[in-house]
Amino acid sequence: MTAACDFSQGAAFVRGEFVPIGQACVPITDWGFLRSDATYDVVTVWEGAFFRLDAHLDRFLASCGRFRLDPGRSRDEITAVLERCVSLARLRRSYVEMIVTRGQPPWGSRDPRQAVNQFYAFAVPYVWIANDEQRQRGLHLRISEVQRIPAASVDPRAKNYHWNDLTMGLLGALDAGADTVVLTDAAGNVVEGPGFNVFAVTGGRLVTPAEGVLEGVTRRTVLEMAHALGIPCEVRALPAAEARAAQEVFLSTSGGGVLPVTRVDGQAVGSGGVGPLTRQLAKTYWDWHADPRYSTPVRYDGD
Numbered sequence: 438m439t440a441a442c443d444f445s446q447g448a449a450f451v452r453g454e455f456v457p458i459g460q461a462c463v464p465i466t467d468w469g470f471l472r473s474d475a476t477y478d479v480v481t482v483w484e485g486a487f488f489r490l491d492a493h494l495d496r497f498l499a500s501c502g503r504f505r506l507d508p509g510r511s512r513d514e515i516t517a518v519l520e521r522c523v524s525l526a527r528l529r530r531s532y533v534e535m536i537v538t539r540g541q542p543p544w545g546s547r548d549p550r551q552a553v554n555q556f557y558a559f560a561v562p563y564v565w566i567a568n569d570e571q572r573q574r575g576l577h578l579r580i581s582e583v584q585r586i587p588a589a590s591v592d593p594r595a596k597n598y599h600w601n602d603l604t605m606g607l608l609g610a611l612d613a614g615a616d617t618v619v620l621t622d623a624a625g626n627v628v629e630g631p632g633f634n635v636f637a638v639t640g641g642r643l644v645t646p647a648e649g650v651l652e653g654v655t656r657r658t659v660l661e662m663a664h665a666l667g668i669p670c671e672v673r674a675l676p677a678a679e680a681r682a683a684q685e686v687f688l689s690t691s692g693g694g695v696l697p698v699t700r701v702d703g704q705a706v707g708s709g710g711v712g713p714l715t716r717q718l719a720k721t722y723w724d725w726h727a728d729p730r731y732s733t734p735v736r737y738d739g740d
């Protein structure tokens with residue numbers, strides 16, 4: 438195999454062709470790059486099967502509709518591209534991203550309706566948003582005063598690259614010695630962080646923000662698991678003070694599932710260890726990966 442077709446680090450689909458991840462480029466004039474004018478979704482592959490592929494495709498197509506972006510291909514065609522990226526890279530555990538950008542209008546036009554939207558995809562090895570040590574001991578979370586961009590400005594239910602608030606909040610949290618950050622809204626409620634939703638356990642009930650967040654597929658999975666396990670849930674505003682006083686706090690993300698938080702703003706959460714509900718939900722999350730209702734095996738070329 439020549440270096441030119443070495444897919445061992447991952448595979449991408451760019452302008453109609455499959456290329457090694459290191460060779461995947463977008464034109465500098467694509468509004469996806471110049472204006473963050475894009476939507477995307479991330480589905481994972483675990484032990485050779487997509488997890489909740491249908492839920493990710495539903496959300497991706499809904500995001501496209503909200504931002505008036507056209508992937509230019511059917512759901513089945515999108516699935517075939519994703520599967521081929523995973524197969525080319527021979528990845529059994531993968532982070533698989535699909536993207537539609539605005540593209541660019543003809544030279545001289547600033548009319549987004551005239552832009553030719555572009556579809557991209559790639560598969561790389563599975564991405565954890567917390568390292569081994571953080572997953573064992575629990576993450577140290579900072580509640581930032583940086584406000585998440587308001588939902589009235591950019592619809593957070595459409596997955597987007599408007600991440601400057603998340604990145605500035607994260608830099609502040611890292612400077613303060615925390616591992617990661619959650620942003621707040623104008624009323625001081627906790628909303629979401631860079632790549633995750635947030636849950637708190639208060640009075641034996643799970644609480645997760647209702648508004649101002651991406652409706653994470655993992656968040657939905659947590660709510661469904663809680664229902665199956667008989668754990669009461671409330672989807673409502675989560676004031677920062679309530680999150681600070683919670684018995685347990687955890688994050689939900691396709692980048693690792695249910696991730697424990699054991700310190701908030703420098704103070705121990707509960708007894709300071711990973712809480713029992715967090716442990717139970719984290720285990721159930723991985724158990725559900727073997728459930729045929731949620732898993733779609735990848736067909737690898739040559740198998």
Ligand code: PLP
Pocket residue numbers: 479629630631632633634650651652653654655656689690691692
């Ligand atoms: N919120 C934001 C801003 C995200 O970027 C993500 C995932 O990337 C999430 C929440 C969690 O969503 P999911 O559980 O679908 O990975």
